[in-house]
Structure formats: C-alpha cells, structure tokens
Amino acid sequence: MHTCNLGKYQFSIFGYRLIFLFFFNSRASELLFDGVKEHQVTLPGQSDPWDMKQLLVWIQRNLLKERPELFVQGESVRPGILVLINDADWELMGELDYQLQDQDCIVFISTLHGG
Amino acid sequence: MPVQCSSCREKRAVLKRPKTGHSLCKECFFWAFEEEVHQTIKAAELFKPGESVGIAASGGKDSTVLAHVMKLLNERYNYGLDLMLISVDEGITGYRDDSLETVKRNQQQYELPLKIVSYEELYGWTMDAIVKQVGLKNNCTFCGVFRRQALDRGAIMLKVDKICTGHNADDVAETVLMNVLRGDIARLRRCTAISTTSEGDGVVPRCKPLKYAYEKEIVLYAYFKKLDYFSTECIYSPNAYRGHARTFLKDLESIRSSSIIDIIHSGENLSVRDGVKMPVQGTCSRCGYISSQALCKSCVLLEGLNRGLPKLGIGKHHRLHDKLLSQQPLTEKEERKLKSVDF
Ligand SMILES: [Zn+2]
Ligand SMILES: [Zn+2]
Ligand SMILES: [Zn+2]
Numbered sequence: 012m013h014t015c016n017l018g019k020y021q022f023s024i025f026g027y028r029l030i031f032l033f034f035f036n037s038r039a040s041e042l043l044f045d046g047v048k049e050h051q052v053t054l055p056g057q058s059d060p061w062d063m064k065q066l067l068v069w070i071q072r073n074l075l076k077e078r079p080e081l082f083v084q085g086e087s088v089r090p091g092i093l094v095l096i097n098d099a100d101w102e103l104m105g106e107l108d109y110q111l112q113d114q115d116c117i118v119f120i121s122t123l124h125g126g
Numbered sequence: 127m128p129v130q131c132s133s134c135r136e137k138r139a140v141l142k143r144p145k146t147g148h149s150l151c152k153e154c155f156f157w158a159f160e161e162e163v164h165q166t167i168k169a170a171e172l173f174k175p176g177e178s179v180g181i182a183a184s185g186g187k188d189s190t191v192l193a194h195v196m197k198l199l200n201e202r203y204n205y206g207l208d209l210m211l212i213s214v215d216e217g218i219t220g221y222r223d224d225s226l227e228t229v230k231r232n233q234q235q236y237e238l239p240l241k242i243v244s245y246e247e248l249y250g251w252t253m254d255a256i257v258k259q260v261g262l263k264n265n266c267t268f269c270g271v272f273r274r275q276a277l278d279r280g281a282i283m284l285k286v287d288k289i290c291t292g293h294n295a296d297d298v299a300e301t302v303l304m305n306v307l308r309g310d311i312a313r314l315r316r317c318t319a320i321s322t323t324s325e326g327d328g329v330v331p332r333c334k335p336l337k338y339a340y341e342k343e344i345v346l347y348a349y350f351k352k353l354d355y356f357s358t359e360c361i362y363s364p365n366a367y368r369g370h371a372r373t374f375l376k377d378l379e380s381i382r383s384s385s386i387i388d389i390i391h392s393g394e395n396l397s398v399r400d401g402v403k404m405p406v407q408g409t410c411s412r413c414g415y416i417s418s419q420a421l422c423k424s425c426v427l428l429e430g431l432n433r434g435l436p437k438l439g440i441g442k443h444h445r446l447h448d449k450l451l452s453q454q455p456l457t458e459k460e461e462r463k464l465k466s467v468d469f
Contacts (some may be wrong), residue, residue, distance in 0.1 A: 090376035100141035
C-alpha cells in the first residue's frame with residue numbers, strides 16, 4: 012500500500028490540484044471508480060475555498076460510476092470509511108468543514124466487508 | 127491547523143482514537159496500540175512459554191497486523207513462543223493467488239515460518255471442484271463450514287498448541303449482534319470469549335489477541351506502518367447478512383462512539399436462564415470435531431460430495447446421518463431429493 016506522495020504536482024492558478032487514493036476491495040472499487048485507485052484531479056477555481064463537504068459532492072458527480080451509496084451517505088462518507096487528509100485522520104481536521112489547500116492528498120479507506 | 131499529540135506534546139497528531147478520544151502522533155499511537163494488545167494477552171493469560179502458536183494468516187489487514195504485533199511482542203516481552211503463520215488455500219482459481227503472495231511476503235518480512243494447507247489435502251476437494259458440483263447458489267454453505275474447520279485440521283496436521291486469529295472488536299460486536307438476530311443462544315454465550323479450550327481431539331484451542339482493538343486502529347496501524355496486506359473477500363458470495371450487520375454497527379458507531387465496546391460488554395455479561403435448552407455438544411464420530419450431531423457438518427458435506435449427492439448437508443437431513451454412518455445405501459426417493467441442484 013502506498014501513501015501520499017506530495018510535491019509531485021505543480022501549483023496551478025486555475026484551482027486546486029489534488030490526489031485521491033481509494034483503498035476499497037476490488038468489487039467495490041470496480042463499481043465505484045472503474046477499479047482506478049489513484050486519481051489526480053484539478054478542481055475548478057471558485058470565489059470561496061473548497062471544503063470537504065463540497066468535495067464529496069464533486070467526487071460523487073465526477074468520479075463515481077455506479078452505486079454511490081457504497082461511498083456517500085447523507086452529505087458525508089458512509090460510516091466505516093476512513094478519511095485521511097495529508098496522512099492525518101480527518102477527525103482531527105474538522106471533517107466536512109476542512110478547507111482544501113492546493114496539493115492536498117486525500118485517502119479513503121473502506122473498513123466494510125462489502126466495501 | 128495541525129493538532130498536537132496529547133501524549134508526547136511534541137509531534138503532530140495523526141489520528142483520533144475511537145476508544146479514548148485521544149489525539150496521538152504516529153509513534154505514540156504505535157506504542158499505545160502494541161501495549162494494549164500486550165495487556166490483553168497478559169490479563170487473559172493467553173499463552174504459556176514454550177508453546178507453539180499458529181497465526182491464522184489470510185494476507186488481510188487483521189491477520190497481517192496480528193502477525194506483526196505477535197512477532198514484536200514475543201521479542202519485546204520474551205513470551206518464549208514458537209510462532210508460525212498458517213494459511214488456508216481453498217483452491218479457488220485466481221482468488222487466493224494475491225493473498226497467498228501477500229502471506230509469502232509477510233513470511234519474509236516477519237521472518238516467520240509459513241505453512242499453507244490446501245482444501246485438497248484437508249478435504250480432498252478444492253472449492254472450484256465443489257462449485258462445479260453444487261452450483262454457485264449453495265457454495266457458501268461449504269465455504270463457511272469448511273473454512274471454520276480448515277484451521278483446526280491444519281493446526282492438528284502441523285501439531286501447534288494454539289491458534290490465534292485476527293478477530294477485532296468490531297468483528298466480535300458484529301458476531302454478538304448476529305447471534306442475537308438469529309436467536310442463537312449457544313453461540314451468543316460463547317462468541318465473546320477471548321479464548322477457547324480444547325473440546326475434543328478435533329479442535330485446537332483458539333484465542334483473539336486483537337479482541338479489544340478497533341478496526342479503525344488496525345487499519346491505520348497497517349497504513350502508517352506501511353504493512354503489506356491485501357483486501358480479501360470471498361468472490362463466490364460475500365455474506366450479505368454479515369454485511370448488513372456491519373453497516374448497522376457502523377451507523378450506530380457514528381452516532382455513539384462507544385457502541386462497539388458496549389455491545390461486546392453486553393455479550394460478555396449475558397447469562398442464560400436455567401432451563402433454556404442448549405444443544406448438547408458432542409464430537410463427530412468420524413473426525414472428532416465438535417458437533418451436536420453424530421456427524422459434523424463438514425463430514426456430512428464431504429459425504430454428500432463424495433457420493434455425488436451435493437444437497438446432503440445443505441438442508442436438514444439429520445435423519446439420514448445414521449444411515450450414512452453405517453454406510454447403508456439410501457432409498458431411491460432419498461437420493462432423488464439430494465441430487466437436484468438449483469443453480
Ligand atoms: Zn506523541
Ligand atoms: Zn463463500
Ligand atoms: Zn466430522
């Protein structure tokens with residue numbers, strides 16, 4: 012299992028460059044993101060900084076293929092999915108209210124049998 | 127804004143512990159996690175010096191963390207244990223390849239001997255061959271029953287004194303819940319025990335050193351230690367019922383963080399009223415495994431497979447066990463009932 016590798020991407024004035032890593036079992040990973048574990052994305056710039064709540068909506072609209080309920084529940088991630096922001100538990104970072112920075116690395120790890 | 131470690135007050139905290147709410151840095155978390163497992167082992171006197179202990183290794187996160195921590199504590203506290211990794215190969219093409227590769231790497235990483243026992247040697251049948259005969263719909267009956275016994279059969283073959291498994295607090299809570307939902311009083315009473323004693327020749331004592339470790343911490347321990355593990359799940363049919371129980375548990379936990387430990391506590395402190403009928407625990411007359419019937423479930427399933435009657439053992443066919451034991455032929459009607467397979 013590899014961890015965040017920061018500094019790999021150049022700063023972009025157009026928005027935030029982010030890395031997502033998804034650690035789900037192969038079945039769920041296939042359904043949710045076509046089996047692709049690592050995603051490098053650029054979020055469009057907006058007047059207010061992006062927060063995690065908006066990011067989850069963006070992921071749902073732009074990355075998830077099938078069965079979004081395996082990933083999101085309400086406006087947060089499904090209980091049983093761990094979230095790390097730059098290799099720290101998001102529970103220490105304000106969870107949904109965390110404001111994203113350029114080059115952040117977000118890791119999602121499922122602890123569910125079916126996930 | 128980074129949170130400081132509440133223990134050393136120096137480094138940046140990397141996780142909030144579900145158990146205590148403490149924010150800890152990597153080093154302080156590793157130490158706390160390992161010490162708690164040590165305390166669990168000591169308090170329950172799980173091992174004696176000189177014992178040979180088989181670590182059930184699937185290549186998954188729980189068993190990988192278990193192997194890592196057992197090896198480490200055995201050295202740190204001189205347990206004097208002879209440790210060995212035991213893996214079961216069900217004989218499912220493609221499914222075990224990755225996880226067995228992981229276990230083989232673990233063997234190198236932790237310098238522990240590894241024994242892989244296959245269904246083929248244990249039962250004479252691979253899961254692939256079983257599925258061919260019984261169809262996909264019924265295979266999980268076999269999966270579950272054979273898997274439960276495979277470790278015992280393997281451990282006896284390898285002559286280990288004890289087996290330890292990677293069951294964690296979330297698993298135990300989930301099992302308590304499932305036994306409540308199914309009304310399985312006998313299992314409900316047993317399932318919270320941290321160790322089992324030998325009940326007959328066919329069974330090796332087992333224990334769960336990670337019984338009080340939360341899944342979140344196990345996953346993060348593996349992640350931060352960069353342990354090499356593989357996400358496994360039965361490809362033939364994941365257990366849907368267990369999946370629902372787990373989801374329910376996680377939902378509860380998100381509202382009330384102590385749910386997991388509370389459920390374990392409830393399970394541990396239940397007492398069953400006198401006069402409640404319990405199945406009599408006997409042993410299988412063929413293989414010696416615990417069984418409430420003359421033949422244990424896996425011997426019945428095997429008998430069915432070997433006779434070309436795959437449905438034997440899937441439904442309730444206890445009446446026929448006596449006949450099977452004494453090698454009597456079945457009537458035509460009985461045969462017909464056991465032969466049809468619905469895919
Ligand atoms: Zn610290
Ligand atoms: Zn199965
Ligand atoms: Zn038996």
